[in-house]
Amino acid sequence: MTNAPTEAINIARRQPYPGAPDNWKRFFTFSTDHKVIGIQYIVTSFIFFLIGGLLSMIMRGELVTPEANLVDRTIYNALFTMHGSIMLFLWTFPVLVGLGNYLVPLMIGARDMAFPRLNAVSFWMIPIVGILMLASFLVPGGPSQSGWWAYPPVSLQNPTGNLINGQVLWILAVAISGVSSIMGGVNFVTTIFKMRAPGMTWFRTPAFVWSVLAAQLIQLYGLPALTAGAVMLLLDLTVGTSFFAPERGGNPILYQHFFWFYSHPAVYVMVLPVFGIFSEVFPVYARKPLFGYRVVAVSSVMITGISALVWVHHMYASGTPGWMRILFMFTTLLVAVPTGVKVFAWVATVWGGKLRLNTAMLFALGGLVNFVFSGITGVMLGSVPIDIHVNNTYFVVGHFHYVIYGAIVFGIYAGLYHWFPKMTGRMYYEGLGKVHFALTLAGTWLCFLPMHFSGLMGMPRRVSSYDPEFALWNVLASLGGFLLGMSTLPFILNMVSSWIQGEKAPNNPWKAIGLEWLTTSPPPVENFEEIPTVISPPYGYGKDEPLIANQAEVVPADGVTT
Amino acid sequence: MNIRAILTISIFVAFLTIASFWVAGQAPSWFPPQASAESKLYDELFSILSGIGTFIFLGIALVLLYAVLFQRAAKYDDGDGPSIEGNTAIEVIWTIIPLGLVLWIATYSYQIYDTMAVRGPMELVHLHNPMEMKTALAVPLDEVKPQLPTEEIDVTAKQWAWVFRYPNNVTSTELHLPVDHRIRLALHSDDVLHGFYVPAFRLKQDVIPNKTIDFEFTPIRVGKYRLRDSLYSGTYFAANQADVVVESAEDYDRWLAMAANQTPTPAYNPASAEYNRASEKTLVRGWESVPPAPPPVVNFAPKQEPTSPPA
Numbered sequence: 001m002t003n004a005p006t007e008a009i010n011i012a013r014r015q016p017y018p019g020a021p022d023n024w025k026r027f028f029t030f031s032t033d034h035k036v037i038g039i040q041y042i043v044t045s046f047i048f049f050l051i052g053g054l055l056s057m058i059m060r061g062e063l064v065t066p067e068a069n070l071v072d073r074t075i076y077n078a079l080f081t082m083h084g085s086i087m088l089f090l091w092t093f094p095v096l097v098g099l100g101n102y103l104v105p106l107m108i109g110a111r112d113m114a115f116p117r118l119n120a121v122s123f124w125m126i127p128i129v130g131i132l133m134l135a136s137f138l139v140p141g142g143p144s145q146s147g148w149w150a151y152p153p154v155s156l157q158n159p160t161g162n163l164i165n166g167q168v169l170w171i172l173a174v175a176i177s178g179v180s181s182i183m184g185g186v187n188f189v190t191t192i193f194k195m196r197a198p199g200m201t202w203f204r205t206p207a208f209v210w211s212v213l214a215a216q217l218i219q220l221y222g223l224p225a226l227t228a229g230a231v232m233l234l235l236d237l238t239v240g241t242s243f244f245a246p247e248r249g250g251n252p253i254l255y256q257h258f259f260w261f262y263s264h265p266a267v268y269v270m271v272l273p274v275f276g277i278f279s280e281v282f283p284v285y286a287r288k289p290l291f292g293y294r295v296v297a298v299s300s301v302m303i304t305g306i307s308a309l310v311w312v313h314h315m316y317a318s319g320t321p322g323w324m325r326i327l328f329m330f331t332t333l334l335v336a337v338p339t340g341v342k343v344f345a346w347v348a349t350v351w352g353g354k355l356r357l358n359t360a361m362l363f364a365l366g367g368l369v370n371f372v373f374s375g376i377t378g379v380m381l382g383s384v385p386i387d388i389h390v391n392n393t394y395f396v397v398g399h400f401h402y403v404i405y406g407a408i409v410f411g412i413y414a415g416l417y418h419w420f421p422k423m424t425g426r427m428y429y430e431g432l433g434k435v436h437f438a439l440t441l442a443g444t445w446l447c448f449l450p451m452h453f454s455g456l457m458g459m460p461r462r463v464s465s466y467d468p469e470f471a472l473w474n475v476l477a478s479l480g481g482f483l484l485g486m487s488t489l490p491f492i493l494n495m496v497s498s499w500i501q502g503e504k505a506p507n508n509p510w511k512a513i514g515l516e517w518l519t520t521s522p523p524p525v526e527n528f529e530e531i532p533t534v535i536s537p538p539y540g541y542g543k544d545e546p547l548i549a550n551q552a553e554v555v556p557a558d559g560v561t562t
Numbered sequence: 563m564n565i566r567a568i569l570t571i572s573i574f575v576a577f578l579t580i581a582s583f584w585v586a587g588q589a590p591s592w593f594p595p596q597a598s599a600e601s602k603l604y605d606e607l608f609s610i611l612s613g614i615g616t617f618i619f620l621g622i623a624l625v626l627l628y629a630v631l632f633q634r635a636a637k638y639d640d641g642d643g644p645s646i647e648g649n650t651a652i653e654v655i656w657t658i659i660p661l662g663l664v665l666w667i668a669t670y671s672y673q674i675y676d677t678m679a680v681r682g683p684m685e686l687v688h689l690h691n692p693m694e695m696k697t698a699l700a701v702p703l704d705e706v707k708p709q710l711p712t713e714e715i716d717v718t719a720k721q722w723a724w725v726f727r728y729p730n731n732v733t734s735t736e737l738h739l740p741v742d743h744r745i746r747l748a749l750h751s752d753d754v755l756h757g758f759y760v761p762a763f764r765l766k767q768d769v770i771p772n773k774t775i776d777f778e779f780t781p782i783r784v785g786k787y788r789l790r791d792s793l794y795s796g797t798y799f800a801a802n803q804a805d806v807v808v809e810s811a812e813d814y815d816r817w818l819a820m821a822a823n824q825t826p827t828p829a830y831n832p833a834s835a836e837y838n839r840a841s842e843k844t845l846v847r848g849w850e851s852v853p854p855a856p857p858p859v860v861n862f863a864p865k866q867e868p869t870s871p872p873a
Binding site for chain 1: 592593594603604607608611612615618619622623625626629630633634635636639640641642643644645646647648649652653656657660661664665667668671672674675678753754755757759761762764765766767768770771772773775788790791792793794795796797798799800801836840847848849850851852853872873
């Protein structure tokens, strides 16, 4: 598909190819429309979010009492393995790819992604990954029980002796998910480099697009290491090679390097797009330009660079020599600088504005506060002596759930609410949204704050039973966990009922600045009748300047869908 | 900037400072007892970092809270706020200060780490060590722990037991240590990765198969503490614990002599006990597990689960 502005649009053609379904059925087809694919990603991954959440609630049920008495230990170990794997590979990554898929072409004024068919293939690998992961519950011996890290030698121990076992299925699923993500990375990077609308220079490109670019560059340099590590692990497990198996002369620590070389930057793959969402949401609801936009944009790419050099901080306790511990402590703590710059910029954006506290803004503000908290515990963990005590304890579990739930999931919710009118053409219910926010915020702090204390007292992560001294903190965390489970109900109710019978949304319900708001809600198949020419930087709040040439004529009237 | 703004900011900073000192003062109470020389250094560092963290967190959160409470748009006001796009001076300041702060934290952590010197000499001697110059400049180990007697103990981790071998070839499943001695452990694993972790010592080291890892520390407080496996090691990982008994040098020697006179017997092993109970069960079983190693046969063989009191 070309992006030439001269390309004529057939107004009558509502779908990417003749005969394509024009109703809900299009979400079950091999559609090449980035908007359909974006929603396919978001809805599919949300289903896996619910599955992963149910697994974690069984875990929290087990951890209400110190003894291992709700489920067998093997089942608990499978639960935490699958909880982590599903939440990362089937929820956080794909939902953010979905948001990026939906928004990036609209924000840069393109008609679609650079490779629409590749895009559809990337998506349709996700259900395969999900089926493999869930099918592993049904094979003899159960699913993988080696944690989402799958560290050898535990991951190479195969008590059933079967060739097809949970661990093999897990490795296959992760490898397929990696291939899907690499294809997505190629697609995003190409799209952002080559298909920005005329006049959209780098410093007229929205911060969200910058952050997606920064995240997808990590996929391109990092994922090959993990995928290669996974293939070696698969060979060790199935045909008896000796890359990592110590009894055959392999080195299990080598796997940890392959794994974390990608899996630490992977945190930034997840958090960078959320930074982008914050950068989009705060200006709209504070009615002020993004403070220090250029620095915020460039700091995303700096994070991409630094994040490639920090992975050993996961291995401070893994027999890592002293000089490596110290070197990686310095690089790790340096990440705090560009992220700190972003945090201060968001606070300065909000400060002195005219705040509108609707659901998207509340989630963004909550996510920012949670992120600051997790950043502080993150700096603590980066310090070698601190980490030597709390490494592999619940302190780490608390820390990364503040990142992943407190910051990333909050940011995802902020983005979903903010762009819901654009995606569906309907408004959501603010009241339900605010209930959802209140429950999520309370659940997050109640579930994850106590984990820091049990961790400082010395409770290791991944335990199916624990000593009675940790009971109080675990009961609190379990209550919070169940509250988080409940908190999804108003969200689901809101999304489903609003999409079906919500109030019709205008083109730009939030009076936001951005190309995606200059087309209809939902946008037509190829997004814009005419490719816009950008003439201003992206956050001109308080200036009353048009974003694109001939803005008054180009923008369709409300309610007109092509 | 007028007097009122300066006054407000001063009061705000004073409040943040008081709150930070309060949290820093609370921090040591979140930990188990300080049973090793290293734990004192550790708690001091953690206390400082939690004070700094409180200052930053409360500072940002309260500014946002103020904005949320007092800077909302009035009803029916859908106008924009001031068009402030940035301020180079402020942006430079908030880049330089965090940079200086994290470099200071890293340097200070390095000094603490160097004073702890927890990795044994085998690990610290890296001839091509880029940090070697710095190591020479930092406080030498001898100055911190002058002429402490040493004790060398061999540790074996397995699925799922800990076995300790003392200089006179006595073995036990309970780790006995003489207080105020520099302890040198040699850590081995029989099967998978394990983690040697005694929270009261604030120390942890992964144990790696086919590798001997030297690990040093100095217990300074008599008492009974808990050793936990900190790196996930399979089905009975959570049950892989042992007692650590820190006692006076005389008690330690007496214990060694007593244990040397006992013929080795199988110690109680929670993992294999639970595995055998599970195997007898016919109804709801979990999935197949790697069978636990048989209970270790040792001179000093406790017949019950670890009994160290809650921290």
